[in-house]
Amino acid sequence: MQLFFHTFNLQLKHTFTIAHDSRDVQPTLIVELREENLSGFGEATSNKYYGITIEGMKEALEKVKPLVESYTWGTPEALWEEVKPYLETNPFAHCALDEAAHDLFAKQQGKKLYECWGLRPEANPLTDYTIGIDSVDNMVAKMREFPWPLYKIKLGTTDDLRIVRELRRHTTALFRVDANCAWTANQTIRYAPELKALGVEFIEQPLSAADQEGMQRVFAESTLPVIADESCIVEADVARCHGLFHGVNIKLTKCGGLTPARRMITEAKALGMKTMVGCMNESSVGISAIAHLLPLLDYVDMDGTLLISNDPAVGVTFDAGRVLYANENGTGAQLALPVP
Structure with a gap:
């Protein structure tokens, strides 16, 4: 080898x-x-x-x-x-x-990788498409450029509620919001009812990973579910997130790959938590690997290839949020550009 x-x-x-x-x-x-x-x-x-x-x-x-x-x-x-x-x-x-x-x-x-694991992809969740922080006009333009049934909205500004209100005026798509540790417990609890009314499904990582006391309050009082990201990095973090979050967003790069990710998913499910896998703007190689976990997940954020213009590989493709597996064994990924 x-x-x-x-x-x-x-x-x-x-x-x-x-x-x-x-x-x-x-x-x-x-x-x-x-x-x-x-x-x-x-x-x-x-x-x-x-x-x-x-x-x-x-x-x-x-x-x-x-x-x-x-x-x-x-x-x-x-x-x-x-x-x-x-x-x-x-x-x-x-x-x-x-x-x-x-x-x-x-x-x-x-075999395809999911077949090796004995999984069936018929009920796979849709992937969201991420709208990064920008001017409201530019965020709206990004949605118009890429019509999608499910958007993840990056927040963490001084004007977050207004951003979501304005974006809602331009689409009926389901929203998820991700504050990337930028809010306080009071903000999260205060924002949640209006975000829910605006068609937001859940809030991802509103508080700093160090603020466990604040997350206890949010978990108890928020009218929207909260999903861990920066608080859930390695396998031991799943148990730590129980009672603080309603679900965990697992990143393959942060936990060390598919092997520990599958164990983390199993543990989260056993604890009654929702399961999600996210991406880090990878090419079709990393995104295609994520795709084979889909039958195990409640939510997924695997839009990395949709956000780049020079994908060096081919693999899974997308149809309005639905993931289409490549007609290849393994993960389906192959290099498409000459290798450096």
Whole structure:
């Protein structure tokens, strides 16, 4: 087995702004595991908020390259455990390798990944489409440019309610709002009734992950469900979110890949919590990996490929929020551009 790295700069169609970040270009690392005539692909993006760089991921993976390339192939989960001691401090790199291993394993079985897991995709949830923070006019223009049945609205400004009121005037689509830690408990509780009246389904991560006391109040008093994001990073966080949030949004890059994500979903369901997976503006490689978890999820935010203009890969596609699997085994992802 051989391990290869491919780096790309993903160009965002619009400047993407959330409460604590703004960017026009998203660097990404695509990992390829090649054995004989089959290749599996995985991906992780750089992330300033979590201190993740492309070079840092490559350095981490170079350290496990001899182990990976000499590994006697068993299951992706076994490989994940084998490299865990070396990649615990870089879950993004761990994620890219784990996705590639799952893709290759399923291709070797001659199956789509969800078939390897015994899942059926008939009742998959729709994905939302994200509208980043901008002027109201620009946010409305983005919705008109991309008509969709379900929007995630990024908030965290001094004028959040007005933004949602104005956007509601231009669409009947369902809304979700994501404050990315920018609100207080009092704001969240006060905003929730009007947001609910404006057709908002839930609020994602309204408070700082450190504000557990505030989240206890929000959980008890909010008229809308609250979903954890920054508060739910690794497996141990699922139990910590119980009683503070109604559900968890799991990011494959933050938790270390598909292997731990599936365990987190199982635990959240056992605790009676809603399950969601989100993305980090990945290409079709990372987005296609997420797609195979859909039968396990209540909600999904996997619009990364819809937000970029130079996708270096092909994989799943979309029809008004519905995810269409590629007619390929594995995750369905393949590189489409010449590799660097």
